[in-house]
Amino acid sequence: MTLLALGINHRTANIAVREQVAFTPAQLETALSELRCVPQVQEAAVLSTCNRTELYCVTGPSGERQILDWLSRFHGLSQDQLSACAYHYLDGDAARHLMRVAVGLDSMVLGEPQILGQLKEAYQAARRVSGLGGELERLFQHTFAVAKQVRTRTGIGQNPVSVAYAAVSLASRIFDDFSRSRALLIGAGETIELVARHLREAGVRNMIVANRTRERAELLAREFSAEAISLNEIPEALARSDIVISSTAAPLPILGKGMAERALKKRRHRPIFMVDIAVPRDIEPEVGDLDDVFLYTVDDLNEVIDENRRHRQVAADQAESLIEHGVSAWQHERRIRGGGELIRRYRDQASALREHSERQALARLARGEDPEEVVRLLAHQLTNRLLHRPTVALREASGSERRDLLSAAEALLLDSTSTKS
Known part of the structure; x- marks a missing residue:
């Protein structure tokens, strides 16, 4: 699944377009429920302010096209109108964009403090309609932590200008x-x-x-x-x-x-x-x-806002650095979770093979076959079943000269092998 941020803001669309794409408070719950029902969308949150409308979603491969189609239908606009002023970010770039929005780096008024409160309201609204799963829940919580760090460690929030x-x-x-x-x-x-x-x-x-x-x-x-x-x-x-x-x-x-x-x-x-x-x-x-x-x-x-931006640029540069650390930390945790899911699937597969071999061995013992022979056969079958798929994959990798896969296999399968009893 892919993390997607899709939206328009004050840089990409004038006010005439932004007001057509904005969600009123009365529309928001219905919009979130509808967005959550788009086939490729697994999780969704909507941020709508005077300067931006953004959708944060966990989607499948064709999710972006479906979401853009839903957004155009909801507001009665053509996809061409939206596509002309919309931007999108995926995975790490989407996380970086959300963090920049949260601390006011993407705002018309650099460092403006109101956007974080609006983002927290968007998070709560998504929770109320069960729009958040593990991916967006963790991202929002991580974003709020990064925003707090930026506010306390830089001067971007001093003398706030809104x-x-x-x-x-x-x-x-x-x-x-x-x-x-x-x-x-x-x-x-x-x-x-x-x-x-x-x-x-x-x-x-x-x-x-x-x-x-x-x-x-x-x-x-x-x-x-x-x-x-x-x-x-x-x-x-x-x-x-x-x-x-x-x-x-x-x-x-x-x-x-x-x-x-x-x-x-x-x-x-x-x-x-x-x-x-x-x-x-x-x-x-x-x-x-x-x-x-x-x-x-x-x-x-x-004009007023540009003056504010010049005064806050040093703090903004410090904030950008903290956000990069925040994005790296989020990506690292995400990779660990991805590895955990792979480990779980691999262990489930191994357990299924073990249970199958165990049932066969118990059936042979129940029929009165020689226990020693049954144990030997169990060990032989279990070894073959566990090694079959990796062996086929290694042969295919060798034939395709996939040295990256061969090196990874060597590190995973051989370096940690122990012959100790």
């Missing part, structure tokens, strides 16, 4: 005095909580938190002395807001062009700065066509 921070940093380039601005935050998850924290540190005192569940909005709002509203109250709040930052898991846009036009009219066309961090997008792209709206998506944060 997409949330990048969004607030971009806003600070437009507003000279944050203290006079009111921010509308749509969503109440971890990303919006980080946004609220960064806005407060930057000087924003007036914030509104809008969420589908008002109770969750109130919980977050209390922490930042903000106003809590439900999603259907956004139109009125939008007219009072200078900054809008949105990050929800909604499958369809929450804020449309008509809503923005009405808010701008009430504001007498005072401009609004908007950042849509969500994938799929929360704000209709057409909103950005309005003269008094400055709309940015997660793909527009690259």
